[in-house]
Amino acid sequence: MVKRLRDYTLDLTIRVKPGEIMTLMGLNGSGKSTTLNIIAGLLLPDSATITLRGECLCRTDDGTDVPTEYRRIGYVLQNSSVFPHMTVRDNVAFGLRTRHLQRSVITERVALWMDRMHISDLADVRAKNLSGGQKQRVALARALAIEPGLLMLDEPFAALDTESTQTVKDLTRRFVKDMQIPCILVTHRLSDSTEIGDRACVICQGRKEWEGIPGRMPELCTVCHCK
Amino acid sequence: MIPQRFLPKNHRRILTYLVAGVLIAAVTLYLALPIVALFLRMTPDLFFATLHDPNVASALWLSLFTTVISLSVVILVGTPFAYFHSKYSYPGKVVVDTLIDLPLVLPPAVAGVALLVLYGRIGILGRYFNMLGISIAFTTLAVIMAQIFVASPFYLRQAKSLFEQLDPAYEQTARTLGASSMRTLVQVTIPMTATGLVSGAVMTFGRALGEFGATIMFAGNLPGVTQTMPLAVYVGMEGSNINAGLTISILLVIISFGIMIAVRLIQKREADRA
Helix, strand or coil: CCCCCCCCCCEEECCCCCCEEEEEEECCCCHHHHHHHHHHHHCCCCCCEECCCCCCEEEEECCECCHHCCCCCCCCCCCCCCCCEEEHHHHHHHHCCCCCCCCCHHHHHHHHHHHHCCCCCCHCEEEHHHHHHHHHHHHHHHHCCCCCCEEEECCCCCCCHHHHHHHHHHHHHHHHHHHHHEEEEEEEEEHHHHHHHCCCEEEECCCCEEEECCCHHHHHHHCCCCC | CCCCHHHHHHHHEEEEEEEHHHHHHHHHHHHHHHHHHHHHCCCCHHHHHCCCCCCHHHHHHHHHHHHHHHHHHHHHHHHHHHHHHHHHHCCCCCHHHHHHHHHHHHHHHHHHHHHHHHHCCCCEEEEEECCCCCCCCCCHHHHHHHHHHHHHHHHHHHHHHHHHHHCCHHHHHHHHHHCHHHHHHHHHHHHHHHHHHHHHHHHHHHHHHHCCCHHHHHHHCCCCCCCCHHHHHHHHHHCCEEEEEEHHHHHHHHHHHHHHHHHHHHHHHHHHCC
């Protein structure tokens, strides 16, 4: 994908396999979130080819551009963006209701995901009353409940305490592996990458600086100062 | 007056309290006394008896009818307008911003004249409507149009500012979850800004209900057709029916109080939620 930004041009090629967690690392403003927004269809690229499980989501050459709502991508943003006016149950059900599934299917799937994320006891609590860790688990349940073709997490642990971070990391890794979903995790912390990432990609000023096994990154990381 | 620095500390504090007390009392009395005087001038029996006066009843219902219609139009058209206006950049956006605010500073009578020049029987557009047999000026429709023109900025400004301040991440998340733009607006954006929108709507209702200048210029003062409550007050006080004028004035004060209390409660609820 290519996207001309104010200070540089984002020019990136990334590939993520099913069940693989790829950590996208780099300094603030290096183009990580922009990359996710382009994949999600929230930003228009200057030029790009985005394919998900063989289905073309965006190809600027022939004008293909699947709207965001049809891309079936689970996207968890940094501040989790759970809808504060809705209950936990309604938050998890949101993506299922938009797909007009049968009510019984929605109820069943919502209960399943609330159970998996250990938030069943919070089902009727308004999201605005949740802690940061709980919000992040709701956001994850909501993103996974739609059975996405790709899971994208933008700094999901940034505002969490150590315990919540570990819980969310464990849950993310477990369900990405179980469901064999490709996952892109944006983080600027090396520890996140080494703990749950299968592969890391370091970007700087919109360009890929390094790609490989997270544990082998240190020397290169000093180049980008992304520790 | 002895400079404060030469007074003992206790005296200084007393003097400060005294000055503050006098200022607060003066401002409060200045604002409250006319309202109190209005209530003192009427007995409850006379008030309820005058409410049945056909002119009073007609002005009351016409005001409520036109204000409800005006508010509905402002909400139904203003909400999507404010949404698009806040989300997108387009040429002349600054001009539109200024036009939204203009009725707030424009004398209402001028607004009425402007509407008359445009939609009047020989107005720029009005003459064509007239040729089609459609008459706008001096009808109930003119009352509604005048109210919308004068009161809509209260809602539009509020809605615009709320939509601008809302974190786009919520809407973006809704879109990735499969929600269309309309569903996102209805289920995410509006509920998340509802308290502020209601507050803006209440202020709009109050302003429309009290509209006088633009209405009398553009819609005239025809009992049962265009004579709203403020106009009926004017007619009552100018003519022989002072009791009707006073009764409607008291009604408007009560409604205004109700509006202010509603806004306060909404703001308090918003603060508690935050």
